[in-house]
Amino acid sequence: MRVVATLVASLAVALCAPLSARAADPIGFKFKLSDGAPVECSWSRGALSCLEYAKAEAPGDCEVGGDVPGMKITARNAPKAISVCVDEGFHDWPVLRPSKTFKRGSITCRLRRDSSALTCRNRTGSYVMVEAAPQAA
Numbered sequence: 620m621r622v623v624a625t626l627v628a629s630l631a632v633a634l635c636a637p638l639s640a641r642a643a644d645p646i647g648f649k650f651k652l653s654d655g656a657p658v659e660c661s662w663s664r665g666a667l668s669c670l671e672y673a674k675a676e677a678p679g680d681c682e683v684g685g686d687v688p689g690m691k692i693t694a695r696n697a698p699k700a701i702s703v704c705v706d707e708g709f710h711d712w713p714v715l716r717p718s719k720t721f722k723r724g725s726i727t728c729r730l731r732r733d734s735s736a737l738t739c740r741n742r743t744g745s746y747v748m749v750e751a752a753p754q755a756a
Contacts, residue, residue, distance in 0.1 A: 648715040652751035653734040659710060660737070660748075662723050666693045669737065669748045670703060680704070690748045692739050694725045698746050 647661035656673035670689035679686020684706025692698040715721055715737075721728045728739040728748065736750040 647712040649712050650715045654751040658749050666691055667726050694741050
């Protein structure tokens with residue numbers, strides 16, 4: 620009976636360890652473009668969604684909060700425009716520094732050295748997800 624209890628306990632620990640390790644991983648990141656516009660990107664169900672808060676419309680089509688535009692990319696498709704109703708402040712996610720990358724699955728994103736754009740690559744190519752507004756000369 621002790622052997623069975625030990626095996627069950629060991630199996631429970633083995634099954635729970637990956638879940639707790641995943642919980643510690645950030646589910647998103649944030650950064651500011653070179654024009655000062657705040658952006659948050661979140662990873663969920665195999666897709667990366669990046670929201671551009673500087674372009675939010677309040678209330679837009681939302682009953683609560685504001686309508687925030689953005690882009691969503693999956694492993695096998697080009698990015699598509701999205702719009703999300705947001706009624707909360709910014710998340711406490713890590714900041715993606717210039718020239719650094721974020722990788723989940725087959726999606727890799729890099730913030731340009733000058734913070735002018737976030738470029739993401741998936742199985743179909745490389746795409747600009749968000750870009751700073753052009754600076755007046």
